[in-house]
Amino acid sequence: MPGQTSRAxxxxxxxxxxxxxxxxxxxxxxxxxxxxxxxxxxxRELLLRGTLSLNYVVGAVPAYxxxxxxxxxxxxxxxxxxxxxxxxxxxxxxxxxxxxxxLDHRSPATPTLIAVMAASLLTAxxxxxxxxxxxxxxxxxxxxxxxxxxxxxxxxxxLVSQTLWQHETAVFGLAIAVTAFxxxxxxxxxxxxxxxxxxxxxxGLARPQLAPLIAVMLAGIWVRAPRRAALAAIAVVVASAATxxxxxxRWFGAPLGALPMLVDVNNSVHDTRSWFDWRFAGLAGLxxxxxxxxxxxxxxxxxxxxxxxxxxxxxxxxxxxxxxxxAVAQFLLYASYSVxxxxxxxxxxxxxxxxxxLVPPAAAAIALVRLRSVAGAVCxxxxxxxxxxxxxxxxxxxxxxxxxDPADIDRDHARLWSWSDPQFLRCWRTxxxxxxxxxxxxxxxxxx
Numbered sequence: 001m002p003g004q005t006s007r008a009x010x011x012x013x014x015x016x017x018x019x020x021x022x023x024x025x026x027x028x029x030x031x032x033x034x035x036x037x038x039x040x041x042x043x044r045e046l047l048l049r050g051t052l053s054l055n056y057v058v059g060a061v062p063a064y065x066x067x068x069x070x071x072x073x074x075x076x077x078x079x080x081x082x083x084x085x086x087x088x089x090x091x092x093x094x095x096x097x098x099x100x101x102x103l104d105h106r107s108p109a110t111p112t113l114i115a116v117m118a119a120s121l122l123t124a125x126x127x128x129x130x131x132x133x134x135x136x137x138x139x140x141x142x143x144x145x146x147x148x149x150x151x152x153x154x155x156x157x158x159l160v161s162q163t164l165w166q167h168e169t170a171v172f173g174l175a176i177a178v179t180a181f182x183x184x185x186x187x188x189x190x191x192x193x194x195x196x197x198x199x200x201x202x203x204g205l206a207r208p209q210l211a212p213l214i215a216v217m218l219a220g221i222w223v224r225a226p227r228r229a230a231l232a233a234i235a236v237v238v239a240s241a242a243t244x245x246x247x248x249x250r251w252f253g254a255p256l257g258a259l260p261m262l263v264d265v266n267n268s269v270h271d272t273r274s275w276f277d278w279r280f281a282g283l284a285g286l287x288x289x290x291x292x293x294x295x296x297x298x299x300x301x302x303x304x305x306x307x308x309x310x311x312x313x314x315x316x317x318x319x320x321x322x323x324x325x326x327a328v329a330q331f332l333l334y335a336s337y338s339v340x341x342x343x344x345x346x347x348x349x350x351x352x353x354x355x356x357x358l359v360p361p362a363a364a365a366i367a368l369v370r371l372r373s374v375a376g377a378v379c380x381x382x383x384x385x386x387x388x389x390x391x392x393x394x395x396x397x398x399x400x401x402x403x404x405d406p407a408d409i410d411r412d413h414a415r416l417w418s419w420s421d422p423q424f425l426r427c428w429r430t431x432x433x434x435x436x437x438x439x440x441x442x443x444x445x446x447x448x
């Protein structure tokens with residue numbers, strides 16, 4: 001029955017985690033980016049030398065110093081321009097394997113292994129947690145269908161699980177928050193409020209851009225939880241933000257860290273004039289652009305959008321309303337970005353942060369769908385398409401070279417709207433990436 005979890009649900013969640021780990025690592029490689037490399041190197045350095053600085057990395061490969069993600073800080077050390085929290089979390093995940101000698105610090109593959117291990121595990125755990133969030137509203141079978149759609153029908157497969165950067169940790173934090181926040185339609189208990197706050201704090205530490213949705217969710221905790229619990233929850237999030245700002249000021253000389261530096265780099269690389277574009281060109285692009293639209297790459301998400309009708313009809317004690325409002329707030333921020341297409345990537349990278357918030361509305365909508373109906377058939381077709389597109393990203397991208405050929409997408413923005421050469425179709429035409437299965441090969445250690 002909806003709302004009642006049992007030992008069988010824990011078994012389903014465990015099977016989900018194992019199955020997703022196998023799926024996420026079936027391509028046998030990492031799909032990293034120009035900006036994500038510092039995070040996995042910092043995780044390796046933390047295990048090897050007990051530091052987050054990247055001086056040894058830059059010393060071994062001096063060309064790294066020319067990349068914007070490697071920042072020379074006030075203390076003379078190179079550090080990642082991005083949050084250190086994902087590196088710390090990944091190092092904790094890899095530590096038992098490191099101690100057991102299963103990860104060789106001499107191997108050039110080790111940072112990559114740490115990245116895919118941490119990213120795939122955190123993503124799989126996020127889907128399992130959100131299965132419980134859906135289970136509170138729908139039957140076990142329908143909750144499992146939502147989890148499958150989320151886990152293998154979105155960029156959770158093709159992007160979030162494929163490298164260590166920000167998204168995997170932020171999504172994990174949001175999964176904790178949404179699962180705790182949706183525990184009851186009535187007043188939110190103190191333990192659930194604290195759990196939601198811890199999840200929001202983790203998400204914000206990994207990806208400070210999530211401030212709008214975090215603010216909305218904290219407002220929901222204030223309304224739904226006992227006053228002392230709500231104050232404690234707010235204190236947890238504020239303290240975590242203050243801690244990150246302190247280290248940013250200590251390392252980079254600014255509370256926002258390297259963000260001001262990255263703004264200048266983005267304007268130069270992406271041919272933009274400012275961080276924001278108040279024309280909101282991204283409003284349509286994030287949803288229906290042929291090569292960045294969420295509803296093009298993952299039409300199964302439309303189920304959640306239908307659930308918004310239930311969310312806005314609900315009262316202020318319902319988690320549905322707050323999750324929907326938080327998703328809208330974050331969507332509006334990303335839509336206002338000048339670089340709403342998120343640079344060189346596969347599909348709608350920014351919108352992946354919003355997906356955990358869409359699980360409760362999706363459950364509210366799917367509860368009313370009859371399997372043997374036109375609506376049920378449409379849902380099945382949307383899920384099938386979504387899985388195919390996600391699998392395409394995992395096994396084909398970036399071999400397609402769509403982002404740079406015939407013109408760099410960061411310069412030729414009109415290509416984002418071209419139906420004659422959408423990214424997923426280019427992937428099919430080009431074929432699977434030759435990098436597939438590289439991690440299944442043995443990497444010899446470097447000579448001493």
